Amino acid sequence: MFLAQSSPFLKPGLSVSKMMTVVTLLMLPGIVTSTYIFGYGVLVNIILAIIFALAFEATILYLRKRPVAIYLNDKSALLTAVIIGVALPPLAPWWLTFIGLFFAIVIAKQLYGGLGYNTFNPAMVAYAILLISFPAEMTTYWQTPAMLAAQFDGQTLTLLETLNFQLFGQLPAGMTIDALTSATPLDIVRTSVLNGSATIDEIHTEGHAFGQFGGMGSEWVNLAFLAGGLFIMKKGLISWHIPLSLLATLGFLSLLFGSFELDSNPSPLFHFFSGATMLGAFFIATDPVTAPTTPKGRIFYGAGIGALIYIIRTWGGYPDAIAFAVLLMNMSAPLLDYYTQPRVYGHKADERDNEASS
Amino acid sequence: MSLSSTLSHLWPFPGGVKLAGHKTLTNHQPITTAHIARQLIIPLSQHIGQPAEPTVNVGDKVLKGQVLGYAHGPVSAPVHASGSGVVTAIEEHLVPHPSGLSALCIFIDTDGYEQWTERSPLLSSQQNISELSSEQIHEQIAKAGIVGLGGALYPSAVKLKTAEKMHTDTLIINAAECEPYITCDDVLMQKRPEEVILGILLIKKVVGAKQCLIGIEDNKTEAYQTLLKTISGYNTPHCDTQIEIVQVPTRYPAGGEKQLIQVLTGKEVPTQGLPMDIGIICHNITTAVAIYNAVYRDEPLISRIVTLTGGAIKQPQNMEVPVGTPIRDILNQAGLDETKIEKIIMGGPMMGFALPSIDIPITKATNCILVSEKGELASPPPAMPCIRCARCSDSCPMSLLPQQMYWYAKARDLEKVQDYNLFDCIECGCCSYSCPSNIPLVQYFRYAKTEIWDDELERNKANIARDRHEFREQRLEKAKAAKAEAARLRKEKLLKKKALDAKKAKDNAKDNTKGNAKDNDEKNQSDKHSSTDLIQEAIARAKAKKAQQQSQKKNTDNLSEAQQKQIDEVNERRRKRS
Numbered sequence: 001m002f003l004a005q006s007s008p009f010l011k012p013g014l015s016v017s018k019m020m021t022v023v024t025l026l027m028l029p030g031i032v033t034s035t036y037i038f039g040y041g042v043l044v045n046i047i048l049a050i051i052f053a054l055a056f057e058a059t060i061l062y063l064r065k066r067p068v069a070i071y072l073n074d075k076s077a078l079l080t081a082v083i084i085g086v087a088l089p090p091l092a093p094w095w096l097t098f099i100g101l102f103f104a105i106v107i108a109k110q111l112y113g114g115l116g117y118n119t120f121n122p123a124m125v126a127y128a129i130l131l132i133s134f135p136a137e138m139t140t141y142w143q144t145p146a147m148l149a150a151q152f153d154g155q156t157l158t159l160l161e162t163l164n165f166q167l168f169g170q171l172p173a174g175m176t177i178d179a180l181t182s183a184t185p186l187d188i189v190r191t192s193v194l195n196g197s198a199t200i201d202e203i204h205t206e207g208h209a210f211g212q213f214g215g216m217g218s219e220w221v222n223l224a225f226l227a228g229g230l231f232i233m234k235k236g237l238i239s240w241h242i243p244l245s246l247l248a249t250l251g252f253l254s255l256l257f258g259s260f261e262l263d264s265n266p267s268p269l270f271h272f273f274s275g276a277t278m279l280g281a282f283f284i285a286t287d288p289v290t291a292p293t294t295p296k297g298r299i300f301y302g303a304g305i306g307a308l309i310y311i312i313r314t315w316g317g318y319p320d321a322i323a324f325a326v327l328l329m330n331m332s333a334p335l336l337d338y339y340t341q342p343r344v345y346g347h348k349a350d351e352r353d354n355e356a357s358s
Numbered sequence: 359m360s361l362s363s364t365l366s367h368l369w370p371f372p373g374g375v376k377l378a379g380h381k382t383l384t385n386h387q388p389i390t391t392a393h394i395a396r397q398l399i400i401p402l403s404q405h406i407g408q409p410a411e412p413t414v415n416v417g418d419k420v421l422k423g424q425v426l427g428y429a430h431g432p433v434s435a436p437v438h439a440s441g442s443g444v445v446t447a448i449e450e451h452l453v454p455h456p457s458g459l460s461a462l463c464i465f466i467d468t469d470g471y472e473q474w475t476e477r478s479p480l481l482s483s484q485q486n487i488s489e490l491s492s493e494q495i496h497e498q499i500a501k502a503g504i505v506g507l508g509g510a511l512y513p514s515a516v517k518l519k520t521a522e523k524m525h526t527d528t529l530i531i532n533a534a535e536c537e538p539y540i541t542c543d544d545v546l547m548q549k550r551p552e553e554v555i556l557g558i559l560l561i562k563k564v565v566g567a568k569q570c571l572i573g574i575e576d577n578k579t580e581a582y583q584t585l586l587k588t589i590s591g592y593n594t595p596h597c598d599t600q601i602e603i604v605q606v607p608t609r610y611p612a613g614g615e616k617q618l619i620q621v622l623t624g625k626e627v628p629t630q631g632l633p634m635d636i637g638i639i640c641h642n643i644t645t646a647v648a649i650y651n652a653v654y655r656d657e658p659l660i661s662r663i664v665t666l667t668g669g670a671i672k673q674p675q676n677m678e679v680p681v682g683t684p685i686r687d688i689l690n691q692a693g694l695d696e697t698k699i700e701k702i703i704m705g706g707p708m709m710g711f712a713l714p715s716i717d718i719p720i721t722k723a724t725n726c727i728l729v730s731e732k733g734e735l736a737s738p739p740p741a742m743p744c745i746r747c748a749r750c751s752d753s754c755p756m757s758l759l760p761q762q763m764y765w766y767a768k769a770r771d772l773e774k775v776q777d778y779n780l781f782d783c784i785e786c787g788c789c790s791y792s793c794p795s796n797i798p799l800v801q802y803f804r805y806a807k808t809e810i811w812d813d814e815l816e817r818n819k820a821n822i823a824r825d826r827h828e829f830r831e832q833r834l835e836k837a838k839a840a841k842a843e844a845a846r847l848r849k850e851k852l853l854k855k856k857a858l859d860a861k862k863a864k865d866n867a868k869d870n871t872k873g874n875a876k877d878n879d880e881k882n883q884s885d886k887h888s889s890t891d892l893i894q895e896a897i898a899r900a901k902a903k904k905a906q907q908q909s910q911k912k913n914t915d916n917l918s919e920a921q922q923k924q925i926d927e928v929n930e931r932r933r934k935r936s
Contacts, residue, residue: 006456006711006712006798006800006801006804007703007705007707007708007709007710007711007785007787007800008707008708008709008736008787008790008791008800009701009703009707009708009710009712009730009735009736010377010538010707010708010735010736010787010791011735011736012736012790012791012792012793012794012796013791013792014749014792014794015742015794015795015796016742016745016794016795018794019747019794070740070742071742074742076745114743115742115743115745116742116743116744116745116746116795117743239748239752288745288746288747288748289745289746290746291746293746293747293748293751293759293761293762294748294751294759295752337762341759341778342751342757342759343757344629344756344757344758344779344782345371345616345620345626345627345629345755345756345757345782346616346626346627346628346629346631346756346782347629347779347782
C-alpha cells in the first residue's frame with residue numbers, strides 16, 4: 001500500500017550535485033579577478049576544460065556502463081575542470097588543457113572507480129603531470145595584459161586574439177611568443193634567492209614580484225579566492241580544519257625561517273597571497289574524496305600540506321607546490337584516518353590505543 | 359548544584375543536526391478526545407520483554423480498566439481494557455511494529471457505556487505524597503502496566519526497582535521532544551502541568567533521588583514557563599529535593615537519553631551500560647503523567663496523547679486516544695485527506711517507521727502519526743557513491759565514523775563494523791539525513807546489527823547442539839563404562855564362586871582321601887543340616903504368609919445368613935450354566 005522505506009524520512013538538505021555547484025559558483029570571484037588580471041585566457045582555459053571534462057567523463061561512464069546522465073549530474077567533473085582551468089597558465093595552448101583533463105578524469109578518477117574511489121586529487125594529478133612533462137609551457141605563459149600593454153604601447157590581446165593563439169598558436173602581427181612569456185612572482189623570488197642574485201629587498205625595489213601585500217597580480221586573485229573560500233566555510237560545505245591548519249603551518253614556517261634570514265625569505269603575507277595558496281587551501285586541499293575524514297586527521301593533513309608547500313617553494317625544484325604537497329598528503333589520508341579516530345561516546349580515552357597495542 | 363549554576367552550565371553534545379520543527383502545526387491546539395471506537399484491538403505485547411498472558415476468554419464482558427493480560431515473566435507488564443464491552447476474539451493481528459509482523463491481540467466490541475472497574479486511588483489530591491510508602495507506589499506502577507513512553511517501552515516498575523537497588527541519585531525527566539512534528543509532550547506540559555509535577559514527585563519518591571532535573575528543548579517556551587510556575591508551588595523550602603527545569607539548545611537528537619544526560623550532567627553513559635551505572639535514571643514526561651494517573655486516579659495505562667499531523671491531515675492536533683483504537687478511526691476524526699496521502703509514519707520522521715496499513719491499533723508506544731503529502735518527506739532517491747565528505751561523522755552525536763562503518767557493513771565484514779563500535783549507534787538518523795549522496799546509512803547499520811545478532815543466535819544454537827552432542831557422547835560412554843564395570847563384577851563374582859566351589863570340592867576330596875570319616879560325617883551333616891534348615895525356613899515363611907493372607911479380613915467374612923444364601927445361590931447358578 002505504502003512505500004517501504006526505513007527512517008529517517010526527512011528530506012536531506014544537500015546533495016553532491018548541489019555541493020559541487022555551490023563550490024564551483026563560489027570560485028567565481030577568483031575567476032573574475034583572475035580574468036581581470038591575467039586576461040581572457042583564463043576564461044578560455046576554463047571553458048575548454050569544462051568541455052573536455054564532460055566529454056571524457058561521459059565517454060568513460062558510457063564505457064563503464066554507468067547511467068551517464070545521473071553521474072554527470074553530480075558535477076564533480078565540472079569542479080575539477082574549473083580548478084584545472086584556473087590553475088593553468090592563462091595563455092596555455094589547448095592541448096595542454098586536453099592532456100590535463102585526460103589525466104584528471106580518465107586516469108586519476110574514472111580508472112580508479114569514479115567519484116569517491118580515487119585516492120589522488122584528479123586536478124592535482126593533472127597539474128603535476130603537466131608540470132613534469134611540459135615545464136616550459138606550464139611556467140612561462142603567465143604574461144599579464146598590463147605587462148603586455150607596457151611592451152606594446154597599450155596593445156593587449158582581445159578575446160578573439162587569445163582564442164586564436166590558444167587554439168591555433170597564431171599571434172597578432174608584431175607580437176612574438178617571447179613577449180607572452182613571463183615568470184610568476186614565486187618563480188622570480190625562488191630563482192633570485194636560490195641563485196643568490198638578489199635579496200628580498202632588491203627584488204622589492206625591482207618591482208616585478210611584489211605587489212601591495214603579496215605576489216604581484218596574484219595577490220588579488222588570492223584575496224578573491226579567500227573570500228569565496230570563507231563563504232563556502234560559512235555555508236558549512238567545508239570545515240575549517242584543513243584551510244586553517246594549512247595556512248597556520250605555512251605562516252608559522254615562513255615566519256620562523258623569515259626571522260632567521262630576512263634577506264632570503266619572503267614574509268608570510270607573500271606566501272599567503274601568491275601562487276595558488278588560497279585556491280589550494282580552500283578549494284583543492286578540501287576535496288573530500290582525497291582528504292581524511294576525522295577532524296584531527298584533517299588538521300594533520302592541512303598542516304602537512306602547509307609544511308610541504310613551504311618546503312617545496314623554498315628548497316624544491318618548482319616555484320609553486322600546491323599540487324605536489326596535496327598529492328603527497330593524499331597518500332597519507334587513510335593512515336591519518338585510522339590513527340585519528342575520535343573517542344566514541346561512553347568509551348574511555350585510551351581504549352583505541354590499548355586495542356592497537358594489544 | 360543550584361538552579362542557576364545548572365542553567366549556566368550545559369555540556370553540548372557533539373554532532374547533531376538542526377531540523378525544521380513543523381511543531382507549530384499542533385502545539386497550540388487543545389488536547390481533543392478520540393471518539394469511542396466500535397472495536398478495540400489490544401495487543402498483548404506493548405512493551406519490551408515477555409507478552410502478557412491473557413486472563414479473559416472470548417465472550418467475556420469486560421469493564422474499562424479491567425486486566426486483560428497479566429505480566430508474565432520478570433520483564434513484562436499487564437495490559438488493560440481501554441473500554442467496556444465484550445471480548446470477541448483473541449487472535450493474531452497486524453500491530454504497529456517496524457517488523458510489520460502480527461502479534462496476539464484481544465478484540466473488544468465496545469458497548470459505549472465506558473463503564474469502569476472499581477477504582478480506589480491511593481491518594482487524593484489533598485493528600486501529601488509522603489503518606490505513601492515507595493513500595494505502595496511501586497506496586498501501583500506495576501499494576502497499572504506503565505512502560506517507558508519515550509519510546510523504549512521498558513516496564514517502568516522493573517526499571518524503578520533496578521534504580522532503587524543501584525542507589526540512583528539523579529532523576530532526569532526527558533521533556534526534550536526533539537523529533538520534528540511531535541508535540542504530545544509539549545501540550546501535555548502546557549495543559550496538565552500539575553499532573554506532570556506530581557508524577558515526577560512520585561518517581562522521585564520511589565527512586566529516592568537526591569537531584570531531579572527536567573530537560574526541555576528551548577523551542578518550547580510556553581511549556582517551560584508553565585512548568586516553571588507550577589514547580590515554584592512545590593519547591594518549598596521544606597522539600598528535601600528541589601525539581602530543576604533546564605532548557606537545552608534545540609538540536610536533534612537532544613532528547614536522546616544519552617545526549618540529554620551528557621548535556622545536563624556532562625557525564626557519559628558507559629558503552630554497553632545503563633544510565634544507572636553512573637547513578638542516573640531517565641524517565642519520559644509522559645511516563646510521569648501515567649504514574650500520576652495510576653496513583654491519584656487508580657487508572658491503568660489505557661490511553662495516551664497522540665500527535666496527528668502532516669500535510670494530508672486537515673486538522674492537525676493532539677488527541678487523547680484509548681489504546682487499541684484503530685488508527686483509521688482517529689485519522690478520520692482529524693480529517694484525513696485520502697487523496698493526498700504519501701506515507702504514514704508512526705513516531706517522528708527521523709526515527710519512526712512507515713506503517714503497512716492504517717487498520718492497526720494505537721498502542722502505548724504511539725506518540726505520533728504523521729501522514730505526509732507528496733513532497734513533504736524524502737522519497738528515496740538513488741544513492742550516489744560516498745564522497746567521504748564526513749558530514750555523517752560530523753553530525754554523529756556518538757562520535758562514530760558512519761562512513762567507515764558503511765564500507766564494512768556493505769562488505770558484510772561484521773567484525774570490522776564492530777571494531778568501529780557499531781553497537782554504540784543509537785540509530786538517530788543524523789548521518790543518513792546529512793549524507794549528500796543519499797546513502798541510507800542507518801539502514802546499513804540496522805542490517806549489520808541484525809546480521810550479527812543472527813550470527814550470534816546461530817553460534818549459540820551451534821554451541822547448544824555441540825554441548826548436547828558432547829553430553830550424549832559422555833552419557834553413552836558412561837553407560838558403556840558402567841556396563842563394562844557390571845560385567846567385570848559379575849565375572850569376578852563368578853570366578854570367585856568357581857574358585858570357592860573348586861576349593862570346596864578339593865577340600866572334600868582331600869577329606870575323603872584322608873578317611874577321616876567322623877569329621878567328614880559331621881561336616882556333611884552340618885552341611886546338610888544347614889541346607890535342610892534353609893528349605894524348612896522357606897517353607898515356614900511361605901506358610902506364615904499364607905496364614906497371614908488368610909487371616910486378613912475379606913468381604914466374604916462375617917456374612918449374614920441371607921447374604922450367604924444369596925452367594926450360594928449365585929454359585930449354584932454358575933455351576934449349572936457351566
